[in-house]
Amino acid sequence: MTALTPIFSQAEICTAQEFINQSNNVVILTHMSPDGDAMGSSLAMRHFLEAQGKHVSVIVPNAFPDFLAWLPKADEDIIYESRRAEADVLLDQADLVICTDFNEPKRIGSLGDKLLTLTCRKMMIDHHLHPADFPDLTLSYPSSPSTCELIYRLICELQRSDLPSTGVADLQRSDLTNIATCIYTGMMTDTGNFSFNSNYPEMYQIVSELVALGVNKDAIYNRVFNAYSADRMRLMGYCLYQKMRIFPERHTALIYLSRKELYRFNFQSGDAEGIVNLPLQIKDIHYSCFMREDKVNPTEVALANGSKTKIKISLRSQGNRPVNVFAKDIFGGGGHANASGGEYYGPLPEAVQLFMDNYTQYFDKE
Numbered sequence: 486m487t488a489l490t491p492i493f494s495q496a497e498i499c500t501a502q503e504f505i506n507q508s509n510n511v512v513i514l515t516h517m518s519p520d521g522d523a524m525g526s527s528l529a530m531r532h533f534l535e536a537q538g539k540h541v542s543v544i545v546p547n548a549f550p551d552f553l554a555w556l557p558k559a560d561e562d563i564i565y566e567s568r569r570a571e572a573d574v575l576l577d578q579a580d581l582v583i584c585t586d587f588n589e590p591k592r593i594g595s596l597g598d599k600l601l602t603l604t605c606r607k608m609m610i611d612h613h614l615h616p617a618d619f620p621d622l623t624l625s626y627p628s629s630p631s632t633c634e635l636i637y638r639l640i641c642e643l644q645r646s647d648l649p650s651t652g653v654a655d656l657q658r659s660d661l662t663n664i665a666t667c668i669y670t671g672m673m674t675d676t677g678n679f680s681f682n683s684n685y686p687e688m689y690q691i692v693s694e695l696v697a698l699g700v701n702k703d704a705i706y707n708r709v710f711n712a713y714s715a716d717r718m719r720l721m722g723y724c725l726y727q728k729m730r731i732f733p734e735r736h737t738a739l740i741y742l743s744r745k746e747l748y749r750f751n752f753q754s755g756d757a758e759g760i761v762n763l764p765l766q767i768k769d770i771h772y773s774c775f776m777r778e779d780k781v782n783p784t785e786v787a788l789a790n791g792s793k794t795k796i797k798i799s800l801r802s803q804g805n806r807p808v809n810v811f812a813k814d815i816f817g818g819g820g821h822a823n824a825s826g827g828e829y830y831g832p833l834p835e836a837v838q839l840f841m842d843n844y845t846q847y848f849d850k851e
């Protein structure tokens with residue numbers, strides 16, 4: 486097999502190796518409302534480090550969706566919202582904290598405040614723009630479609646024989662299959678099953694290597710994408726039939742849902758995932774926005790400025806039509822060029838009005 490093009494510098498690899506070699510208690514953190522890449526990257530790292538005898542915990546800010554619960558050892562993830570005291574002890578005892586798939590403490594809610602009090606070494610491995618500067622080692626590659634792909638590349642680099650051993654060569658087949666399964670899941674979900682950000686040969690070399698390591702890609706697809714509840718399917722139908730507004734002159738679609746509407750469809754965490762992508766299946770729709778009304782949780786009261794509602798905004802686009810500037814300017818958010826988001830503390834109609842007042846200045850006519 487040809488080696489992958491190196492992307493990390495020699496210094497980065499050596500530092501990562503040193504950090505791993507010199508630590509025994511490792512905590513891995515990933516972002517709020519964990520998706521496939523967040524779960525995959527944190528768990529792949531966990532399996533990799535455990536195979537070297539490290540004591541490793543994964544802490545997630547809040548619950549992960551059911552369609553990811555089958556990932557190896559996902560059931561051992563500690564959910565900060567419900568097991569905070571236990572998680573704080575693990576963080577206080579950690580000699581290394583690894584942050585995967587997020588770029589700033591804000592993206593992990595109140596867990597971020599705790600993270601910033603820790604004096605142990607911190608390492609970030611991520612693909613979002615503008616990483617915050619708290620880590621001792623930052624492996625930030627926004628051009629990578631997924632953090633999972635970065636984890637794969639890192640593990641491959643750490644195996645090179647000219648470096649002092651991390652013990653990778655001793656990985657058992659079952660460890661390798663678990664690592665590969667987690668990595669494949671994140672690569673698949675962050676590219677919409679290889680339908681965007683996925684047009685370069687090395688991605689398929691990696692997929693080929695993962696399948697050779699025992700990944701069952703068809704089974705993973707089924708578990709992740711064919712796992713909707715009837716309520717969720719009906720919610721999607723409702724969005725498309727009754728709620729989708731189209732603005733043809735800017736090739737734009739907008740869908741928004743109040744809490745009352747979510748309640749009607751017995752909304753569960755994760756049910757809104759992917760709704761924002763649906764309008765992009767329409768010919769000539771290049772921009773899509775989805776807004777969902779949420780409650781302000783106790784950790785966000787300071788941000789909320791008296792508002793009881795938080796609007797979660799998701800933006801998607803196709804091709805060379807960035808939506809992250811709009812997300813940042815209008816909703817104080819950010820993200821990738823084609824997949825961004827933000828939040829608005831206030832009533833849903835206000836967020837919709839903000840969108841209506843501004844989208845024509847940011848979205849192209851072509």
Ligand code: 5GP
Binds near residue numbers: 798800820
């Ligand atoms: P999603 O629509 O799936 O919630 O978010 C898509 C992407 O937008 C995320 O991967 C993240 O990069 C970015 N994003 C979503 N919400 C926020 C936010 O509130 N702030 C920032 N800076 N980025 C966000």
Ligand code: MN
Binds near residue numbers: 522523630631632
């Ligand atoms: Mn990601």
